[in-house]
Amino acid sequence: MSDIASVSIARPLNEVAEEIGRSFEEYGFAVIRDHGIPQELIDRAEALSKQFFALPAATKQAYKIEGSGGARGYTPFGVERAKGAEVHDLKEFWHVGRDLPQGHALAEFMAPNVWPDEVAGFEEAFSALYAAFEAAGARVLEATALHLGLPQGFFAPTVEDGNSVMRLLHYPPLQDKSAEGAIRAAAHGDINTITLLLGAEEAGLELLTRQGEWLAIDPPAGALVVNIGDMLDRLTNGRLRSTTHRVINPVGEAAYRARYSMPFFLHFRPDYTIETLAECIDPARPDDHPEPISSHDFLLQRLREINLA
């Protein structure tokens, strides 16, 4: 690969924060190993995701929730379109969000989850995976805070009860050779704070470097690929980069395999105000976004741009 960092976060964070942070500054991406999400849970979740997407189209369609922006349940092929893209992505997906107790102050921002009756163990596995992603994300954010010169716990209250969403993705295998190298997910930046991705060891994920070249991301099995989203890019005044990325149909044999991946879009809490960090403003980097914006308003702006709200 390149010099995208590949770091074990089982190590003391003060020893790894620089390497992770530098990779976020240069590439907007880092590979994170020893992240604490049990491999058994990852394997189980992947098997359940395959079971769900193998259901008949009409069965899956029953879990599409009209008017919800796809925030929960099923989104079929042909809906999501990257900002500015002409065609739809070649993917279907399922979203799991945060289940808040009834009457919670942030309940208006987070609809209850739905679960497919047809797949036994789905709710249990994906509830556990959501929690495990969240814990791994918290540790990555601790390292990020140290890198930025902030207290290690800086981000904890900013993401508490955040509107984080786990996406189970299915890109079907190609039908014929003409589509080798075609786009599964068009070039885009993620909207949220950070994204933690499982399943990227199946080829196809690429990031756009500062030099304008597509670089394949090729993590070891079971590792997390973590990238910076637009919200953290904005908070850090572009010091941590939200990098354009895409998923292409690989060329050769891999193109005829389906891709199943699972990104966890970790979000700030909806009422967190994104206001440029003083630590990220200096004469060489004047404040690009002097207008603070709530995390929820920022999300709505972006969802409209990708056809999901």
Ligand SMILES: O=C(O)CCC(=O)C(=O)O
């Ligand atoms: O499928 C993947 O590996 C990445 C998907 C992605 O970038 C996204 O859903 O935002």
Ligand SMILES: [Fe+2]
């Ligand atoms: Fe993405």
